[in-house]
Every structure is written in structure tokens, then in C-alpha cells.
Amino acid sequence: MSTAPAVQAAINPVEPFLRSDRMPHIWCPGCGIGTTVNCFSRALVDSKLDLDKVAIVSGIGCTGRVAGYLRLDSFHTTHGRAIPFATGLKLANPELTVVVYSGDGDLIAIGGNHFIHAARRNIDLKIICVNNFIYGMTGGQVAPTTPVGATATTTPYGCFERPFNLPFLAESSGAVYVARWTAFHVRHIARSMVEAFNKKGFSFIEIISPCPTLYQRRNKLGDGLDTMKLYKQKSVIKNGANTRDVDIAFGGEIIVGKFVDIERPTLHQTMDQQFRQVLKDRYAGLGGRG
Amino acid sequence: MPDSPASASRSRKFRGMVHINWDRCKGCGFCIEFCPPKVLAFSESYNSHGYHPPYLTNEQGCTGCDLCGLYCPDFAIFGMRVPMETSEAEVAVREG
Numbered sequence: 001m002s003t004a005p006a007v008q009a010a011i012n013p014v015e016p017f018l019r020s021d022r023m024p025h026i027w028c029p030g031c032g033i034g035t036t037v038n039c040f041s042r043a044l045v046d047s048k049l050d051l052d053k054v055a056i057v058s059g060i061g062c063t064g065r066v067a068g069y070l071r072l073d074s075f076h077t078t079h080g081r082a083i084p085f086a087t088g089l090k091l092a093n094p095e096l097t098v099v100v101y102s103g104d105g106d107l108i109a110i111g112g113n114h115f116i117h118a119a120r121r122n123i124d125l126k127i128i129c130v131n132n133f134i135y136g137m138t139g140g141q142v143a144p145t146t147p148v149g150a151t152a153t154t155t156p157y158g159c160f161e162r163p164f165n166l167p168f169l170a171e172s173s174g175a176v177y178v179a180r181w182t183a184f185h186v187r188h189i190a191r192s193m194v195e196a197f198n199k200k201g202f203s204f205i206e207i208i209s210p211c212p213t214l215y216q217r218r219n220k221l222g223d224g225l226d227t228m229k230l231y232k233q234k235s236v237i238k239n240g241a242n243t244r245d246v247d248i249a250f251g252g253e254i255i256v257g258k259f260v261d262i263e264r265p266t267l268h269q270t271m272d273q274q275f276r277q278v279l280k281d282r283y284a285g286l287g288g289r290g
Numbered sequence: 291m292p293d294s295p296a297s298a299s300r301s302r303k304f305r306g307m308v309h310i311n312w313d314r315c316k317g318c319g320f321c322i323e324f325c326p327p328k329v330l331a332f333s334e335s336y337n338s339h340g341y342h343p344p345y346l347t348n349e350q351g352c353t354g355c356d357l358c359g360l361y362c363p364d365f366a367i368f369g370m371r372v373p374m375e376t377s378e379a380e381v382a383v384r385e386g
Binding site for chain 2: 009010011012013014015018023024025027028029030031032033034035037038039042184186187190223224225228229
């Protein structure tokens with residue numbers, strides 16, 4: 001009597017989270033966005049969230065495509081409006097874990113105003129901002145994150161505008177969780193995402209990622225792999241660093257780590273408290289959903 | 291820690307295995323560069339898109355840590371641990 005060999009089923013851990021019919025994706029060889037998606041999938045597994053209660057919202061841009069590639073409840077909004085859409089989603093259904101997954105151009109440039117106000121209100125959103133220092137999808141124009149001296153298609157003589165320091169912007173606007181990693185720090189990113197999922201309030205994770213086609217090529221920084229090696233070499237982990245001091249200079253060191261992890265009442269909590277105080281019995285409450 | 295790659299190879303209860311989705315690879319080289327035991331290399335042949343996907347140079351060396359899977363931006367590779375005596379044929383990989 002012969003026994004059939006035991007067959008072990010195997011699947012890429014990210015595969016259950018992907019809309020496989022849309023693969024291969026549009027991201028260039030050496031782009032770091034796919035790497036961050038891997039980290040995101042591992043974080044979803046580790047945090048044991050009910051996937052039916054996770055919603056992901058993206059704006060426009062290369063990173064904006066993430067919402068379209070993930071097999072979760074997702075929405076691809078108009079340019080810069082990922083946070084307003086996510087705000088509405090969270091207010092209408094406080095049970096959801098709402099993740100905004102977008103790029104620096106979408107979140108900080110056109111969506112900058114929404115970003116600061118969502119942070120000010122401390123609405124419970126998890127913001128994952130993939131920062132490649134440039135407008136990738138539209139052809140490599142200068143962005144509010146482009147370091148001084150870096151070349152973009154619209155700054156052929158080098159950028160001369162002071163860029164945003166995103167962790168500082170997030171903290172000073174009111175974010176309760178602020179971290180920055182590069183695409184090289186895969187395990188740290190996944191851990192930070194789990195922490196952000198478990199945190200109540202406006203959580204912001206900046207992920208520095210290579211754009212080999214535009215930013216790296218125009219600035220003669222090599223390809224995606226060269227950039228990843230550079231991140232390995234130039235990044236310094238300083239957890240709890242003052243966000244004022246984490247500016248990124250062109251070619252300089254990149255300070256990464258978890259910078260802010262504080263407690264502050266969320267928008268739902270303050271709203272609930274205020275309505276309870278003023279409306280008393282007339283207020284039905286959030287029914288424990290906030 | 292029974293799960294760590296070093297102890298897995300020492301106790302020899304598990305062996306590492308990588309699976310490569312040949313046509314999804316865009317040849318960025320992240321997996322090859324950041325593989326902790328350095329057991330991946332570019333293959334000489336091309337996939338349907340004209341890239342050189344990686345291959346496992348030393349089957350015994352792979353610890354199945356799946357760091358390649360965590361780095362791969364194209365979701366084209368992943369590592370796994372299987373019981374020591376498992377052969378490639380006994381693992382059914384589901385793609386897509």
C-alpha cells in the first residue's frame with residue numbers, strides 16, 4: 001500500500017491581500033512602494049485586525065495605486081482628497097480602521113491643508129506617506145519635499161525652496177504617532193504600522209522610498225538598489241528624536257525612528273464629550289463605536 | 291527561540307525554500323542584496339519581460355527567513371520553512 005506524499009500548500013504571504021488579476025503592477029523596477037505594501041500586509045497579519053473592518057484610501061499618484069491593488073475595502077479618491085474622504089468614512093463608521101496610503105505629493109502638496117487639519121482634530125486615521133521627494137507619476141516635477149539642491153524636471157538648476165520636514169509638520173499639527181523609516185527598514189516599517197493600527201488618533205508614518213526613474217536618475221543617484229544601499233549606509237535610527245532636527249538634506253544622513261507616541265483625545269472622544277455635556281439626554285452617543 | 295533562522299538550521303528540523311514567480315520579477319536585485327545568508331543570484335536567462343530573475347544558489351544555505359519576500363517590490367519571491375525531508379514536489383505553491 002503506497003501513500004501519496006503529503007502536499008504542503010504554500011502561498012506568498014502578501015498574495016491574499018492583493019488583487020492578483022491586476023498584477024504585474026505599474027511601479028518601476030527598483031521602486032520601493034511594493035516593498036512598503038509587503039510590510040503593510042505583514043502588519044495586517046500581525047495586528048490580527050478584522051479585515052472586513054479595514055478600509056484603505058488613496059489619492060492620486062504612484063502610491064495612490066496601492067488602494068487599487070489591495071484586496072481590501074478600498075477607494076481611490078481624487079487628487080489630494082484622500083484625507084477628506086477618509087475623514088467622512090471614519091465619522092460615518094467609527095468601527096473601521098481607516099488607512100490613508102498615499103504619496104508626498106498627494107498628501108502634503110495638494111492635500112497639505114487636509115493633512116494639517118486632520119492632525120489638528122486628531123481624527124483616528126493611519127496615514128502612510130511614501131515619500132520619494134518628487135512628483136513621480138506626472139513626470140518628476142519639484143515637490144514640497146524635494147531637498148534643496150536636488151534636480152527635478154522643473155528645477156533644472158537645482159531646487160532652492162526649503163522642503164517640508166514631514167515628521168515636524170505632523171507633530172506640530174497635532175499627530176499622536178509619528179515615525180519615519182526608509183524602504184530599507186522593512187521590519188521596522190511593519191512594526192510601526194502595527195503600532196499605528198493599535199493607536200487611537202492621527203498616526204503618521206513617513207517612508208522614504210526610491211524613485212529610480214525620476215528622482216534617482218535625474219540626480220545621478222543610481223538605481224533603486226543603489227538607493228537602498230545608500231539608505232542602509234546613511235540612515236541613523238534615533239527613536240524619540242526631536243522632530244525639529246530631522247530635516248533631510250540632499251545627500252545627507254537620514255534620521256529615522258519613532259519620534260512621537262503620545263496620548264491625546266481623538267475627534268470622536270472630544271465630540272462625544274461635548275455633545276454629552278451640551279445635549280445630555282437628547283444625544284444618542286456613538287453606541288460604543290468611537 | 292525555535293523560530294529564528296540560525297537555530298532552525300542548527301537543529302535541522304526545517305529547511306528553507308524560496309519560490310520565485312518568474313514572470314513577475316523586474317530584476318531590481320533587492321532580494322539578492324539583502325538576503326542574510328547570500329544564497330540568491332541573478333540567473334542568466336531572461337523572463338518574458340526581459341529581466342533576469344534570481345535563483346537559489348545553495349539550497350542548504352536558505353534559512354527560509356522570507357526577508358526576500360518582505361523586500362520584493364513585485365511580490366515575485368517568498369521564502370518559507372518546510373520540514374527537513376520535504377522535497378520541492380511536495381510543496382504546492384498557489385499563485386495569484
